Amino acid sequence: SQKIEQNSEALNIQEGKTATLTCNYTNYSPAYLQWYRQDPGRGPVFLLLIRENEKEKRKERLKVTFDTTLKQSLFHITASQPADSATYLCALGGTGRRALTFGSGTRLQVQP
């Protein structure tokens, strides 16, 4: 069956460092992968989309890579700030699929 894995343990880093979060998947051939941010008590907020034919995508301090051979995406936040503390979800989708399939998320805590 399809499976999306994100590290369930929280990631704690110091302010100014680069945070790297991982999304692995199996039994899936997505056309694209998305990353969302979720704050406590709120709904997820869309951040970035990367398509299967793209290796890397950047948006301000965010960088996403997508390796369809390894079936893995890496999500980087450079020069991290305490305001970046949140849970980050990856989601897979594609043409013909009924809806996005989400991972369970990784909580990031940036210490000042």
Add this chain to the structure above:
Amino acid sequence: NAGVTQTPKFQVLKTGQSMTLQCAQDMNHNSMYWYRQDPGMGLRLIYYSASEGTTDKGEVPNGYNVSRLNKREFSLRLESAAPSQTSVYFCASSGTSDGASGYTFGSGTRLTVV
């Protein structure tokens, strides 16, 4: 503000009671979705609607029904609530049928069934 509005924000039900969760979007999106979020399990799709007048089952539809009342509104009904339905429910919408434009989520309904 443009977006997805969910009501109520909180609800406590007794086992066997029924209720309807309301969702409305004002972005003229065709596609709408209902997910539930449980600790450690991520978001799981309950039902979705690709366009007005159509609805389809998702991963965990048992115990739920939906109505796509019009393009704006997509409601989720629990006919006879069970403790296993204690969860946070999120409604979302998308401007493209494949979701590639990203989903816009509501702020959620926290439901407790006792």
